[in-house]
Amino acid sequence: QVQLVQSGAEVKKPGASVKVSCKASGYTFTSYVVHWVRQAPGQSLEWMGWINTGNGKAGYSRLFQDRVTITRDTSASTAYMELSSLRSEDTAVYFCARFSGTYWTCDYWGQGTLVTVSS
């Protein structure tokens, strides 16, 4: 069965960086794009970007363009999202999701990773 398992919760200080991983199983990793979405406490979902796991090309929301980097390791079937220059407003749960190119939507999601930014 398709699974996306994310790394554990993180606590970071303002100005630091965080790297969240998303390990895929149950399907061919390089056949699906992976998206990243975050959710601040009590807030809606905010789309951050994507990575083509086949060729490594990534695209980002302008809101995060300068601070986010999405990569992948095909040998580990894992996608990564790194966010730099963290501030308190970046405290959120970060989700990865598999994007179906057939149905053009996110069909499977990771469990989420809580990133807390606090001095």
Added chain:
Amino acid sequence: DIVMTQSPDSLAVSLGERATINCKSSQSLLYSSNNNNYLAWYQQKPGQPPKLLIYWASTRESGVPDRFSGSGSGTDFTLTISSLQPEDVAVYYCQQCFSSPYTFGQGTKLEIK
């Protein structure tokens, strides 16, 4: 960027009654070459990731109960739950996947009256 606006922000419906959630996009989500609307609906329960319910505005994801249905085209869309069950208490989001950034609505919180 395409702005997605849901209404209402919250909704209380009696068990067995119909629940209707609306989603409006600032631009058409209809792709003329295949006549598909690039609009999805998700259900999110506390402490869980979103769960895909509907894609292409009206196609139910496998395993989703048939009391959930989606309709609409262009810029106006609706998620309907025909007979509310206790397990349907959640926040519901629409998302457009027509153009990047793939924006979400602000969410609609559905409760039991």
